[in-house]
Amino acid sequence: MEPILEISDLQTHFFTKAGILRAVDGVSFEIGAGEIVGLVGESGSGKSITGFSIIGLVDSPGEIIGGTIKFKGEDLNDLSNEQMQHVRGNRIAMIFQDPMMTLNPVLRIETQMIEAIQAHDNKISREDARIRSRDALGLVGISSPDERLRAYPHQFSGGMRQRVSIAIAMLNRPDLIIADEPTTALDVTIQGQVISEMQKLCRETKTALLWITHDLAVIAGIADRVCVMYAGRIVEQGLVANTIANPLHPYTRGLMGSVPSQNQRGKPLQQINGMVPSMLSLPRGCAFQNRCSYVTEKCSTERPDITHLSDKRQVRCFNVSEVP
Ligand SMILES: Nc1ncnc2c1ncn2[C@@H]1O[C@H](COP(=O)(O)OP(=O)(O)O)[C@@H](O)[C@H]1O
Ligand SMILES: [Mg+2]
Incomplete structure (x- = not known):
């Protein structure tokens, strides 16, 4: 590959x-x-x-x-x-833990999706961008996508909001x-659904x-x-x-x-016993040494490649x- x-x-x-x-x-x-x-x-x-x-x-x-x-x-x-x-x-697109990192609370989903498409394709008409947005919502399992396009982010559940941000990430076929x-x-339950849908997509x-x-x-x-x-x-x-x-x-x-x-x-x-060491002062040698049951002297002096x-x-x- x-x-x-x-x-x-x-x-x-x-x-x-x-x-x-x-x-x-x-x-x-x-x-x-x-x-x-x-x-x-x-x-x-x-x-x-x-x-x-x-x-x-x-x-x-x-x-x-x-x-x-x-x-x-x-x-x-x-x-x-x-x-x-x-x-x-x-x-390259990114999806965050909090979908509101992607979504703008004061704009309709439709406006945000159309803008995301037009930002990367200045020839596409608004109507065509709207159709692509509607299809994208359908793909991530949102029913009545035409209606949902008119909604604002707060009108969606957490799971649905995350689906919308996934749809936005996929809009331009990254x-x-x-x-x-x-x-x-x-x-x-929702987690499992989103994972398998994402994998399929x-x-x-x-x-x-x-x-x-x-x-x-x-x-x-x-x-x-x-x-x-x-x-x-x-x-x-x-x-x-x-x-x-x-x-x-x-x-x-x-x-x-x-x-x-x-x-x-x-x-x-x-x-796992113990704590992650402070990233500001990592020990010499292997960073996992203080939590490891196989630790040897070498681990405290050399960093494994x-x-x-x-x-x-x-x-x-x-x-x-x-x-x-
Ligand atoms: N803006 C920042 N200023 C200082 N340290 C940061 C900042 N962002 C992240 N870090 C530090 O970088 C390390 C890695 O963070 P991060 O990548 O967010 O971890 P993870 O996503 O695996 O939980 C952490 O020790 C975190 O405290
Ligand atoms: Mg993190």
Whole structure:
């Protein structure tokens, strides 16, 4: 599969009063055309900032200080603001946890959707843009789309509002959608519906999808491949099926233990002991050392590099062979 997005050694740091916070610290991964990749990790691990870096939405005191983000072979860091604006919402779209990041509360859905289309296509008539908007609402499972187009965001439920923001993301047929915890705020039933609809839509339209979540169970349901992120770095990557059947990094194992369906019935859910270290003062060596049951002396002095294994598996740990 031809990669549509190639991120190599991405470093996005925040220059705060308290010091340099390495939110993204040498992240590399690829997404193939039409592929669905999950980015998973606990809160604060740098997932959103990775997404914002790709779409060019990192604000001061944050800055991309290293690495490359190639989209269809072109380095996004080389683009002007204007060119980047064209890429955003047209070739790459983003869906946020809070749909109101996308929606304007004072405008009818129709107005917002038509504007989103016309912003990237100045030849399309208002009527044609309206028809495309109506069809897009239908595609994300909104009934009576003609009527719903006339509504304002507050007239929708949370789940429906998120569906509208998904419809807007898909309006211009982007090549890549970055979805940042889009179902986290929804109740479990609606969450499941939105996930399977999103998966179906991306498959049908061959849209690549980067799905960001703290919940490994969600990744199991939607993605082809998974990247596990911890303290600003990817610690494990692989096909979802392999990674879930046989997690290699101790951190991935810990995340698995907290997935209800992977847990033996009746047993309490396992938790990963300890806390994520402060991103302002990461320890020397492996960032996971203080929580790891396989820790050795080497882990406190040296940083493990990525090891490439078979089957597109990658893992960043000295003790992989020790993990049963
Ligand atoms: N505007 C900001 N200023 C300073 N630090 C930030 C800012 N935004 C995010 N961070 C820090 O960057 C790290 C990664 O954040 P984020 O990518 O949002 O994590 P995740 O999405 O995995 O929960 C966190 O330690 C967070 O506190
Ligand atoms: Mg986040």
